[in-house]
Every structure is written in structure tokens, then in C-alpha cells.
Amino acid sequence: MDDPIIHFDHVGKVFQTRSGPVTALDDINLDFRAGEISAVIGQSGAGKSTLVRLINGLEKPTRGRVIVKRTDISQLPERALRPLRTDIGMIFQQFNLFASRTIYDNVAYPLKLAKWSKTEERARVTELLSFVGLTEKAWTHPDQLSGGQKQRVGIARALATRPTILLADESTSALDPETTAGVLGLLRRINEELGVTVIVITHEMEVVRTIADRVSVLEAGRLVESGPARQVFAAPAAETTRRFLATIIGQHPGSEELERLSTENPGSTLVDVTSVDAAAFGSALAELGRRGGVNYRIVHGGVIEVRGGAMGNYTLALSGADHDVEDAARLLRSLSGDTVPDSPASTTEGRD
Structure with missing residues (x-):
């Protein structure tokens, strides 16, 4: 070099x-x-x-x-x-x-x-x-x-x-x-x-x-x-x-906001996806659609343009069978380098 x-x-x-x-x-x-x-x-x-x-x-x-x-x-x-x-x-x-x-x-x-x-x-x-x-x-x-x-x-x-x-x-x-x-x-x-x-x-x-x-x-x-x-x-x-x-991109919800989102999305698991390429995130959502078995909603987040493309932070509410939700969460978290199925930022309401 x-x-x-x-x-x-x-x-x-x-x-x-x-x-x-x-x-x-x-x-x-x-x-x-x-x-x-x-x-x-x-x-x-x-x-x-x-x-x-x-x-x-x-x-x-x-x-x-x-x-x-x-x-x-x-x-x-x-x-x-x-x-x-x-x-x-x-x-x-x-x-x-x-x-x-x-x-x-x-x-x-x-x-x-x-x-x-x-x-x-x-x-x-x-x-x-x-x-x-x-x-x-x-x-x-x-x-x-x-x-x-x-x-x-x-x-x-x-x-x-x-x-x-x-x-x-x-x-x-x-x-x-x-x-x-x-x-x-x-x-x-x-x-x-x-x-x-x-x-x-x-x-x-x-x-x-x-x-x-x-x-x-x-x-x-x-x-x-x-x-x-x-x-x-x-x-x-x-x-x-x-x-x-945090001054330029929507950050993940704090504890109060997380509680509100959980209340508004009963029976769903909330999953955070951190600073990911927007195109890759779109591809992941398309893959979830092809797989079926899980419903998702983007409930929090933001996107910015940077040199080389757009990036974003997202919080999604996932619902469906346990194994489908776990697979979907694993796919989404892998976008930001986190492949651990259960994240501290995730919550489950109304699930066993």
C-alpha cells in the first residue's frame, strides 16, 4: 500500500x-x-x-x-x-x-x-x-x-x-x-x-x-x-x-417507545435491524415474502443516503408460527452481523 x-x-x-x-x-x-x-x-x-x-x-x-x-x-x-x-x-x-x-x-x-x-x-x-x-x-x-x-x-x-x-x-x-x-x-x-x-x-x-x-x-x-x-x-x-x-438516522426505540410498540402489536416479536444496506434489507423482505408463514410490519426506523448507497435502522413486528418467526428474525439480524436468534431488543407478547 x-x-x-x-x-x-x-x-x-x-x-x-x-x-x-x-x-x-x-x-x-x-x-x-x-x-x-x-x-x-x-x-x-x-x-x-x-x-x-x-x-x-x-x-x-x-x-x-x-x-x-x-x-x-x-x-x-x-x-x-x-x-x-x-x-x-x-x-x-x-x-x-x-x-x-x-x-x-x-x-x-x-x-x-x-x-x-x-x-x-x-x-x-x-x-x-x-x-x-x-x-x-x-x-x-x-x-x-x-x-x-x-x-x-x-x-x-x-x-x-x-x-x-x-x-x-x-x-x-x-x-x-x-x-x-x-x-x-x-x-x-x-x-x-x-x-x-x-x-x-x-x-x-x-x-x-x-x-x-x-x-x-x-x-x-x-x-x-x-x-x-x-x-x-x-x-x-x-x-x-x-x-x-442518532442525529441523522432514526435510531432504535427506547424502553418507553418499545413498550408502546409492544402494546400496539400484541402477539408479535419486535426485531431490530441495525445500520443495514437499504437494498439488502429490501431483498430480505422479498425473501420473507417468498417463504411465507410470517407476517411483518416496519414499526420504527429511518433511512439515510451515504456515499455508496442508502442505509437504515429498522424495527419490525413479526408474527406467525414460532419457528417461522425465529427463521425470519435470524435472516433480518444477519444483515447487521447479528445471527443470534434472541436479541435483548426483541420482545414477545402473547407467545409461549
Whole structure:
């Protein structure tokens, strides 16, 4: 396997404050792969922004190594970091545009610092404004733009020097849902059409499920889960991840809801099916229909679209002969990797 484009090797970061040392990151081992969109998710204070600042050298680790494109940047002096930063673009939550400069000049700013010629600068800014759909706004100022347009300017500026890595730190949290969708679509285009490795820092699972190939979950400075997004969604190992998933997909009923469903479905067995591929779930229901002998109803659940297809959580009420119900429950639970016939989430009312 190729080396990761970014590698965290037992990285820790401690800040010294008046109240004493504060651990922002604790023993982080994490790889980011070239050409992918990776998301790092966590609540406020989880260490997300510290992690991203370590990638571009704005912070140095207290211990461990941060390796970017095979270069250990952990101890590099500021002068040696400057060329590296031209290969790492960054976009921010609050846009960070120069209010007194035109949109053209905002995008051109990194090129002036890099001492591009006027001809090269003009060609590159024109290309980028076209790419983000803001050619007609070149000579306006940021205060004349919407939030979504400002973020597109920020993205164009971040891409100015043709970086191979793009860091997006809470880049959509100040935007409404419709505008967020547009910005996420643009990040996906940047990844797919330009081949840029994108790392998204967010506290919104909606962002993760929309564009991420891989997801890493931070809690209180520790990495609690990491893997392909679809795998993490299908079988979340950490409670933190399950809480995030609860914000975007219907979760299994709690005890009160379960009691209500049992009362409403007397004589039925309730079966939970966790984070399963929606197409596979549909095929399983078709198989139950072919088998016969058991009746089923979906009494609780929800479905989300993720990269690679739809996934859902479902609670079904099954009724019929005992052996038919047990066979049906076994089939359904196998979709989420649980082949045990009797689950704690299942209840039986009015059965022997």
C-alpha cells in the first residue's frame, strides 16, 4: 500500500494555561490517504481544530510525529514550513476574506505572496473564479456576497497555488442547509476533478455522510474510532459515534417507545435491524415474502443516503408460527452481523 499522504504517529498536544496543562490531543495514530475525502468529527473541545493546525504546522506536537508527504514537519523551523504550506490549502468557518479587497484580489493574494507573474496570476484567478461559479463577481467586494458565495471565494483562494491537500475547518457550519449542500458538492468536485485530498473538520454528521470516504471520531482529545465511512456507519464501535449517528438516522426505540410498540402489536416479536444496506434489507423482505408463514410490519426506523448507497435502522413486528418467526428474525439480524436468534431488543407478547 502507498504511504499515507498524512501520518500521525503517537501524537500528543498539551497547551500550558494559567490553570495548568490542558491536553488537546492524546496519543493520536491516524492516516489520511491521498485522493480521498476524510472527515474528522467531534464535539466542541474534542481536539479537531488542534489536529488540523498540526497538519499545516501552525502548531507543533508536544510528542509524536506529524508526517506530511513523507516529511516529518514536527520540528521544522518556520522558514522550512513555508514551501509546505503552499501545498496545503485551508478554508475556514468565517471565510476570513479581506473586506477592503475585491474578490479577484482576495483570490490572487496567495499568488502575490508566492510571487507569480501578473500573467500567471490573471490566468489562475480567472480559472478559479470560473470553477467556483463566481466569474461575474470578480470586481465586487465580500460585503456584496451571500455566505455561500463568500465560502466559494475562500475555496478558490485556498486552491490558488494548486495544493494537493485541502483542509476545511468547520467550513459549512455558518451556512444554511441548501448552501451547505452546494459547498459540499463543490468540495466533492475538487476531489474528483482535481484529485485534491480533502480533509473536513466538522461536528455535523450530515456533512460526513454526504461526502466522506473515511471518518475519524475524536472525543476529549482521543481517537475513538476510524475507518471507511460506510463501515463506521454500519457498525459504529464507539458510543460517541452512535450519538452522532442518532442525529441523522432514526435510531432504535427506547424502553418507553418499545413498550408502546409492544402494546400496539400484541402477539408479535419486535426485531431490530441495525445500520443495514437499504437494498439488502429490501431483498430480505422479498425473501420473507417468498417463504411465507410470517407476517411483518416496519414499526420504527429511518433511512439515510451515504456515499455508496442508502442505509437504515429498522424495527419490525413479526408474527406467525414460532419457528417461522425465529427463521425470519435470524435472516433480518444477519444483515447487521447479528445471527443470534434472541436479541435483548426483541420482545414477545402473547407467545409461549
